[in-house]
Amino acid sequence: MKREHKEEMKARARNIRLTVAYDGTNYHGFQRQRPPVTAVQNVLEAKLEKIFGDSIELAASGRTDAGVHAYGQVVNFFTDGRIPVARIPLAVNSLLPDDIVVLEAAEADAGFSARHSAKSKTYLYRIQRGTFPNPFTRHYAWHVGHPLDVEAMEEALRAILGTHDFSSFRASGGAPMSPVRTMYRAELAEKGDMLEILIHGNGFLYHMVRNIIGTLVNVGQGRISPEGFRVILEAKDRKKASPTAPAQGLYLHSVEY
Amino acid sequence: MKREHKEEMKARARNIRLTVAYDGTNYHGFQRQRPPVTAVQNVLEAKLEKIFGDSIELAASGRTDAGVHAYGQVVNFFTDGRIPVARIPLAVNSLLPDDIVVLEAAEADAGFSARHSAKSKTYLYRIQRGTFPNPFTRHYAWHVGHPLDVEAMEEALRAILGTHDFSSFRASGGAPMSPVRTMYRAELAEKGDMLEILIHGNGFLYHMVRNIIGTLVNVGQGRISPEGFRVILEAKDRKKASPTAPAQGLYLHSVEY
Numbered sequence: 001m002k003r004e005h006k007e008e009m010k011a012r013a014r015n016i017r018l019t020v021a022y023d024g025t026n027y028h029g030f031q032r033q034r035p036p037v038t039a040v041q042n043v044l045e046a047k048l049e050k051i052f053g054d055s056i057e058l059a060a061s062g063r064t065d066a067g068v069h070a071y072g073q074v075v076n077f078f079t080d081g082r083i084p085v086a087r088i089p090l091a092v093n094s095l096l097p098d099d100i101v102v103l104e105a106a107e108a109d110a111g112f113s114a115r116h117s118a119k120s121k122t123y124l125y126r127i128q129r130g131t132f133p134n135p136f137t138r139h140y141a142w143h144v145g146h147p148l149d150v151e152a153m154e155e156a157l158r159a160i161l162g163t164h165d166f167s168s169f170r171a172s173g174g175a176p177m178s179p180v181r182t183m184y185r186a187e188l189a190e191k192g193d194m195l196e197i198l199i200h201g202n203g204f205l206y207h208m209v210r211n212i213i214g215t216l217v218n219v220g221q222g223r224i225s226p227e228g229f230r231v232i233l234e235a236k237d238r239k240k241a242s243p244t245a246p247a248q249g250l251y252l253h254s255v256e257y
Numbered sequence: 258m259k260r261e262h263k264e265e266m267k268a269r270a271r272n273i274r275l276t277v278a279y280d281g282t283n284y285h286g287f288q289r290q291r292p293p294v295t296a297v298q299n300v301l302e303a304k305l306e307k308i309f310g311d312s313i314e315l316a317a318s319g320r321t322d323a324g325v326h327a328y329g330q331v332v333n334f335f336t337d338g339r340i341p342v343a344r345i346p347l348a349v350n351s352l353l354p355d356d357i358v359v360l361e362a363a364e365a366d367a368g369f370s371a372r373h374s375a376k377s378k379t380y381l382y383r384i385q386r387g388t389f390p391n392p393f394t395r396h397y398a399w400h401v402g403h404p405l406d407v408e409a410m411e412e413a414l415r416a417i418l419g420t421h422d423f424s425s426f427r428a429s430g431g432a433p434m435s436p437v438r439t440m441y442r443a444e445l446a447e448k449g450d451m452l453e454i455l456i457h458g459n460g461f462l463y464h465m466v467r468n469i470i471g472t473l474v475n476v477g478q479g480r481i482s483p484e485g486f487r488v489i490l491e492a493k494d495r496k497k498a499s500p501t502a503p504a505q506g507l508y509l510h511s512v513e514y
Contacts, residue, residue, distance in 0.1 A: 023392040069393070089389065098395045132346065135280040136326070136397065138355045 009057060010110065012078040016085065017108040018092075020044065020073045023099040025139040025248070030064045030073065040064075040100060044075070047095040051088070052081025061114045061121065061255040062204075067247035069140070071124075072103070072254040076114040114255070120184065120202045122253040123209045125245065127195040127217065134193065141194060142213075142249035148220030150190060156219040156229035157186045157197065160212060167236040169215070171207035171244070179205060179236070198253065211238075213245035266314060269335040272369055273342065275349075276361040277301065277330045282396040282505070283356060287321045287330065297321075297357060301332070304352040308345070309338025318371045318378065318512040319461075324504035326397070328381075329360070329511040333371040371512070377441065377459045379510040380466045382502065384452040384474065391450065398451060399470075399506035405477030407447060413476040413486035414443045414454065417469060424493035426472070428464035428501070436462060436493070455510065468495075470502035 022040050024030075032041040041058055048056040058075045083091060088105035096102070111117075126141035128134050133143035160166075160183045167179040185200035197216070199209055215232060218224045224232070224242070232240045279297050281287075289298040298315055305313040315332045340348060345362035353359070368374075383398035385391050390400035417423075417440045424436040442457035454473070456466055472489060475481045481489070481499070489497045 021392055023395075093389055098390060099392045101389045101392050103389065132350055132358045132360065133355060135278055135356045135358050138280075140393065 009078045012054070012080045014079050014081070015076055015108045015110050015112055016079060016088070017074065017076045017106045017112060017114065018088070018102050019104040020070065020075060021101045021103055022070050022073065023139070024064060024067050024069045026099060027066065029066045029068065030060055030062075030070070040073075043097065043100060044092075044102075047092055048077065048079075050095060051083060051091050052079045054080055059114050061118045062252075064250075064252050065207075065247050067139075068250045068252070069248075070252040073252050074114045074118070074255040074257075076108055076112055112257075117257050118255050120200060120256045121204060122185075122198060122200040122256070123204065124251040124253040125197045125199075125209060125213045126249045126251070127197070127213070128193055129195065130193045137194075139248050142217075142246050144217055144220075146221055148195065148217065149222060150188065150195065150220065152222070152226050153195075153216050153220045154188050155226035156216055156224075157188055159226070159230040159233055160186050160199070164233060165236050166205055166208055166233070168232050168234075168238055168241045169208045169211035170205040170238055171211070172238050177205075181205065181208075207244050210245040210247070210250060211241055213249070214242040217245065218242045266335040267367065269311070269337045271336050271338070272333055272365045272367050273336060273345070274331065274333045274363045274365040274369060274371065275345070275359050277327065277332060278358045278360055279327050279330065280356040280396070281321060281324050281326045284323065286323045286325065287317055287319075287327070297330075300354065300357060301349075304349055305334065305336075307352060308340060308348050309336045311337055316371050318375045319509075321507075321509050322464075322504050324396075325507045325509070326505075327509040330509055331371045331375070331512045331514075333365055333369055369514075374514050375512050377457060377513045378461060379442075379455060379457040379513070380461065381508040381510040382454045382456075382466060382470045383506045383508070384454070384470070385450055386452065387450045394451075396505050399474075399503050401474055401477075403478055405452065405474065406479060407445065407452065407477065409479070409483050410452075410473050410477045411445050412483035413473055413481075414445055414469075416483070416487040416490055417443050417456070421490060422493050423462055423465055423490070425489050425491075425495055425498045426465045426468035427462040427495055428468070429495050434462075438462065438465075464501050467502040467504070467507060468498050470506070471499040474502065475499045 027040050028037050030040045033039040045056045061074045089102045092102045128141040128143045163182040165179045181203050183201040187198045189196045284297050285294050287297045290296040302313045317332045346359045349359045385398040385400045420439040422436050438460050440458040444455045446453045
């Protein structure tokens with residue numbers, strides 16, 4: 001958005017904040033794409049425009065990649081439309097395809113930005129264990145057929161807690177920004193054949209969670225020791241870490257403001 | 258199958274039993290359909306033929322309708338093909354689309370029939386509660402937006418235990434067969450926003466589980482009392498029960514021999 005256009009948007013009467021869940025399987029990520037490529041943002045903006053009667057430009061807490069899911073993506077937009085906030089979810093959901101659901105809508109201060117006001121984010125990653133891929137979770141988890149040493153993975157995972165330079169887990173070629181982030185929680189839970197890894201931090205570099213998970217699975221398979229995982233983190237070198245875990249296991253769980 | 262064709266099949270050297278899981282979302286049920294309509298059986302037979310090198314005709318424990326899923330459908334087929342039984346799952350799964358998975362293969366006696374040897378079956382039905390449909394379970398559960406009285410549903414569900422004439426829950430226009438069946442287990446479990454109903458019986462009439470669930474949800478919403486549910490069962494009249502619950506919540510959980 002150009003600056004003057006941004007100012008024009010902000011001059012509108014209302015700033016609406018939405019919490020949105022989506023199954024990312026059929027989308028090229030969250031961020032708006034040129035048709036015929038479809039992103040969640042394209043669909044959501046088109047339906048909101050029908051309801052609010054003005055052009056809608058969403059700002060999101062952040063992008064999600066193709067195939068990545070969200071339980072609680074947060075977006076905001078400026079509008080002069082008059083529909084009461086309590087009626088927004090039902091109105092939008094009645095137009096949206098069933099893989100995108102608006103869970104909540106709220107009036108926000110004019111200064112609220114889903115992106116810039118975010119204090120922290122939580123991601124969830126699901127790994128499906130078992131000899132064969134589970135047909136019901138093929139779009140919702142990463143199938144790992146070989147046995148995993150869960151205790152070793154937990155030990156390694158603890159290394160990311162606190163403040164670190166996460167360059168080792170940053171996508172090569174990402175935008176130049178500080179690689180230092182603080183992780184508040186990093187937990188692993190076993191739920192039947194699923195391993196669920198929850199990571200809560202003040203910010204995440206591009207592909208950071210998926211690069212951590214890719215390396216963690218190598219710890220689980222005994223190819224990297226928990227201590228080796230720590231050494232990789234401290235090396236601040238993407239080449240030391242393992243390949244990026246697949247998109248379909250990743251969920252933007254929530255955004256905290 | 259005509260009788261002589263059936264005898265020809267049975268003259269083959271091996272009778273192989275498979276346990277199969279499938280996501281029924283993209284299929285017109287289990288039972289073979291004429292192309293371009295695709296059923297799970299069409300796909301499974303085509304891939305087995307590639308591996309065994311002879312024509313394959315599957316017999317299944319029973320049909321499942323379009324959109325209905327299976328964790329443990331059981332099928333058998335006669336073949337002269339020589340692939341060792343331990344190698345079958347991996348070989349077939351490498352050819353199958355990722356919404357169908359062969360979990361197990363075993364040599365069976367010549368007299369084994371997935372259909373006729375079945376002693377009992379277990380079905381699972383999933384109901385998703387919450388104001389809005391969960392985008393991740395839209396193909397895997399029935400979304401019921403209004404609150405449900407789970408205790409009333411449990412009380413009603415107990416009425417089906419034991420031996421009953423299930424005519425009230427039988428699809429109108431089904432094949433003429435005895436409507437008497439025996440239910441060994443009927444249990445309801447709450448798992449987060451999901452209600453899971455497990456029913457184990459010696460056999461099921463067409464649409465029986467979905468008709469029971471449709472009526473049970475009306476109990477949960479207070480439109481039918483638990484006692485009223487029992488009266489509907491005892492009426493032996495399909496017109497007394499509620500509409501059929503949707504297919505996507507239903508799973509053939511297992512077949513017992």
